[in-house]
Amino acid sequence: MKIEIPKPSLSRICMVYNLLGELENEGVTLISSNEIGARLGLGAHSIRKDFSFLTEIGNSGAKYDVSNLRAHIGRELKINRKRKACIAGLGRLGSAILNYDMFSHSGYEIVAGFDSNINIIETLKTNIRLFPAYQIPDIVKNEGIELAVIAVPADAAQLTAERLITGGIRGIVNFSPSVIKINSDSVFISNIDVVKEFQVLSAFMGLNEED
Amino acid sequence: MKIEIPKPSLSRICMVYNLLGELENEGVTLISSNEIGARLGLGAHSIRKDFSFLTEIGNSGAKYDVSNLRAHIGRELKINRKRKACIAGLGRLGSAILNYDMFSHSGYEIVAGFDSNINIIETLKTNIRLFPAYQIPDIVKNEGIELAVIAVPADAAQLTAERLITGGIRGIVNFSPSVIKINSDSVFISNIDVVKEFQVLSAFMGLNEED
């Protein structure tokens, strides 16, 4: 089986999935595409269209059952699957993410941190096990780590990615501003560059400015 | 004047702008759309098409002059413009971004940090001035701060955004997982959700898995 779902749809469906979790906690049991859209700032069209990429949701004509829908999405997209993750690069940003509270309820468990600087590994206070960078391939393989965050300086990003891939990593969130080149097309990379976000915002602002 | 440039193009042009900066430092003076594309993992088509949204670059038929091109993009998109920024929410992630090295060379100066917890404000070690969250509107207005990072818990994101907008903020990078609703269409928001990135990667991985 090889389902194809557009990336934007996938991203929105994840938002819906998280929203449904909140709704469950609030005790809401039924919800319409309209209400989902309103809560997420999207059109009801969009929500229903996205759902159409999933197999049989079940109840045409009636509102969605919050718990069923959430379970269905989780199963279909395997978002509910627990996966192990690691952080490569333990500078300010990396060490913040290492202990990031948001992961605790997320199903993703951060089981290792890596840095090329032995000093950092020895002094950083955390419960998570830390290793020197050259051990990335071994640890990733042995621990069965599937996801990684790269938070190393730009000039170390490529090497770090290669080590992760050697270890068998399957998904990477790259916080470094450099472009990572891979040949494997079974490794997924998503890039986050805070400075670039500022630049893009600044450009939008600039287009509305006069002088 | 009201130039319209698609968001994806804008994002790529920022990447080019940053690349040109590196090339300048390396002493490269001329570069083709082909080489730019190769360095950024994009097609040469794409680069040239993106440039076509800018006004007159000048030299049809000949390679681009690195310095000129960079200056041109900077001027046109006002990316070179210095702007003040602030961080709202000084937990792990917020305080990491507060002192994030990448900003030092970026033209964006972080001039203030905010948190609703007075303890944090008093104990955090930094050269940047810190204030309680209720002062956001005043400080943003008085300091002329244009950009902000929101790194508060989900349930405080909306209030924080409103305070920033009251102060006259013009661009927001939202690291909280909640959707921010605004009516002003002159405030630009870009959302970054690390956990969601993991979910999306996980979903892509899931679509390629069997069981």
Place this chain on the structure above:
DNA sequence: TAGATTGTTAATCGATTAACAATC
């Protein structure tokens, strides 16, 4: 049943890729 809501097909819109004449 009547009103509301879904799921999907069709229509619009926008972005990417390709092609090529104009320029150096």
Place this chain on the structure above:
DNA sequence: TAGATTGTTAATCGATTAACAATC
């Protein structure tokens, strides 16, 4: 000049929006 490269127009592709019959 000849080869390389740009800038832009046209063609393809994909995603969003709208519409509506089928369902509850």
